[in-house]
Every structure is written in structure tokens, then in C-alpha cells.
Amino acid sequence: MLTLENTLIRQGEFSLTADFSIQPGMRVAVIGPSGAGKSTLLNLLAGFLDPETGRVLNQGQDMTRAAPGERPLAMLFQDNNLFPHLTVAQNVGLGIRPDLRLDATQASRVEAALKRVGLEGYGPRKPAALSGGQQSRVALARVLVQDKPWVLLDEPFAALGPALKVEMLDLVAEVLDETGAGLLMVSHDPQDARRIAPHTVLVADGVAYAPTATRDLLDNPPPALRTYLG
Ligand code: ADP
Ligand code: MG
Numbered sequence: 001m002l003t004l005e006n007t008l009i010r011q012g013e014f015s016l017t018a019d020f021s022i023q024p025g026m027r028v029a030v031i032g033p034s035g036a037g038k039s040t041l042l043n044l045l046a047g048f049l050d051p052e053t054g055r056v057l058n059q060g061q062d063m064t065r066a067a068p069g070e071r072p073l074a075m076l077f078q079d080n081n082l083f084p085h086l087t088v089a090q091n092v093g094l095g096i097r098p099d100l101r102l103d104a105t106q107a108s109r110v111e112a113a114l115k116r117v118g119l120e121g122y123g124p125r126k127p128a129a130l131s132g133g134q135q136s137r138v139a140l141a142r143v144l145v146q147d148k149p150w151v152l153l154d155e156p157f158a159a160l161g162p163a164l165k166v167e168m169l170d171l172v173a174e175v176l177d178e179t180g181a182g183l184l185m186v187s188h189d190p191q192d193a194r195r196i197a198p199h200t201v202l203v204a205d206g207v208a209y210a211p212t213a214t215r216d217l218l219d220n221p222p223p224a225l226r227t228y229l230g
Contacts, residue, residue, distance in 0.1 A: 002045065002072075002150065002182075004208070007054030009037075009044050016040050016203070019054075020210035024149060027176065027183040028211050029193030032203035033228045038186040041201070041208045042152050045184070046075050073150035078158065080139035082127040088114065088138050089123030095142040113141040117171065133164045140168070144175060151176065153185040169196050190218050190229060204228070 004018040016037040022028055030038045043049040045056060047068040055064045058072050068075075074095070082091050092110045093100050102110065114123055117137040127135055136157055143151055153172070157165040173196050176183055184201075187193060193200050199211040204224035221229055 001057075001059055003055075003057035003060075004044070005055045005057060007044065007051040007056065009040060009049060009051045011040065011049075014040075015206055016044075016208060017206060018044075018208035020201075020208075022182065022184070022199075022211060025180055025182045026199055026211070027173075027197045028185070029197035029200040029214060030184060030186045030203060030208075031188070031190060031193055031200055031225070031228075033224075034188070036203045037206070037208065038203045039154055041203060042075065042154050042184060042186060045071075045150075046073055046152055047071050072148050073152050074143040074146035074148040075152040075154070076139050076143050076156055078155045080135050082135055082138055084127055086126075087123060088119065088125050088127065088130070091127065091138055092123075092141045092145055095145040109145050110141075113144040114138075116144060116175065117141045132160055133168070136160060136164075136168055137171075140172065140175070144179075147179075148181065150182050150184065153183070155186050155188065158188075165192075166195070172196065194218065 001021050001023055003021040007018045009016050018041065030041060032038055040049060044051060047066055055062050057063065063071055089110050090100055092113055093102050096102060096106050114120060117140050119134060119137050157168040160168065169192060185197060193214045197214055200214040200217050201211050202209045202225055
């Protein structure tokens with residue numbers, strides 16, 4: 001279980017509060033207006049930002065001051081965050097060891113992850129030699145090798161176009177079925193939430209609200225969400 005306990009986070013004039021838990025294996029969409037604090041929420045959980053007050057807990061254990069690498073989550077960034085000078089295999093290997101000194105077992109984990117995302121044999125290539133969809137798969141493979149109980153996606157696959165995006169979301173769902181990991185996914189597309197996340201956290205007006213059933217929320221949106229959905 002991940003818990004945000006009375007957390008308050010500030011960035012300049014902006015502030016965001018959160019006070020809720022999410023259960024292991026839950027798939028949660030994070031939606032709300034641009035600038036509402038969706039990325040801030042993920043960065044707080046991942047340890048890239050510190051709360052001013054409150055605590056972040058994993059299974060009841062305080063991890064408010066834990067470094068990102070010590071937390072039970074793997075994050076996939078919007079731009080995939082691939083290093084152009086490294087090979088595909090090295091980009092994935094970074095998820096295991098930042099210094100890339102992988103032993104044989106670790107190297108075979110990289111190969112297995114590439115195979116799982118449909119990129120068997122692509123290890124020696126450079127990211128520039130891959131399509132956008134394939135680059136997203138590399139980034140997903142790097143999340144997989146980290147073998148964490150939570151996957152965080154910040155507006156993933158938005159650059160891919162609708163058909164490829166749906167393909168990637170379905171691949172993410174399949175992988176989560178296999179690993180049992182939970183998901184927090186920021187999206188500006190309510191259909192993404194309906195497709196992959198039974199629960200949704202609404203971020204609006206300085207608050208990240210406790211997760212509610214995605215269908216109920218989208219079928220019967222509160223005012224803050226109605227304005228945003230248009
Ligand atoms: P979202 O992901 O929902 O679009 P963000 O979490 O990126 O929103 O940003 C939330 C708010 O925090 C924004 O209104 C933005 O202006 C502000 N913000 C983000 N980063 C900084 C920063 N480094 N310094 C000051 N304000 C920031
Ligand atoms: Mg954002």
C-alpha cells in the first residue's frame with residue numbers, strides 16, 4: 001500500500017495537498033487540468049520532490065526521505081528519457097545498474113525484458129534507429145527490469161498517435177497482469193483512464209483527491225472535472 005499522509009507540497013506560488021492510500025496492484029489514472037499538479041504528485045511519490053509537511057509511506061513504512069532508487073516504484077517519463085549515445089540494451093540496463101556493469105544474469109534479464117516488449121534482437125541498436133513506438137517499448141522494458149511493485153507513467157505515449165498509444169496501453173496492462181504491479185498513470189485523455197485504470201485520482205484546485213471509480217467519476221464528473229472535460 002502507498003500512502004500520502006497529510007502531505008503538502010509547494011512549488012513557488014503553487015501548492016498541492018494529498019491524503020489517501022492506494023492498495024497494492026491497483027491501477028489508478030491521474031487526471032486534471034494542465035498545471036493542476038499531476039506531475040508534482042508523481043514526483044512526490046517517486047522522491048524527486050519533498051513535501052513541506054506530511055509523510056509518504058510504503059506498507060506503513062515512512063519513505064518520505066528515501067532516495068528515488070530506494071522506493072518501490074519505477075517511473076516512465078513522457079519523453080521516454082532514452083540516452084541517444086547508449087544502445088537499446090544499455091538504456092534498459094540502466095534500470096538495473098546505473099554504471100552498467102551487468103553480470104550475465106542481469107544481461108539476460110535485459111534480453112528477456114526486450115523480448116517481452118517485442119524487441120528481441122534490438123539490443124545493439126541505438127535509439128535513433130528505432131521508431132517512436134519502438135522507443136516507447138525500450139522505455140517500458142527499462143521499467144520492467146526494475147521489477148518494482150509500482151509503475152508510474154507520466155503522460156506516456158502521447159506522442160505516438162491514437163492507434164500506437166492504445167497498443168502500448170494494452171501492452172502495459174498485459175505486463176501488469178503478469179507481474180501484479182500497480183499503476184499510477186497521468187493522462188490528459190479520459191479514454192486512457194477508462195481503458196486501463198479502474199480507479200482515478202482527480203487533481204484540481206490544489207488537491208489530489210482520493211481515488212474513486214473511474215467510470216463513476218467520468219460519467220458523473222464533479223464541477224472541477226466537468227470544466228476540464230468541456
Ligand atoms: P501538471 O502535471 O498537472 O500539468 P505540474 O505538476 O507539472 O502540473 O505543475 C503544477 C504547478 O506547479 C504548475 O502550476 C506549475 O506552474 C508549478 N511548477 C512546476 N514546477 C515548478 C517550479 N520548478 N517552480 C515553481 N513552480 C513550478
Ligand atoms: Mg505534467
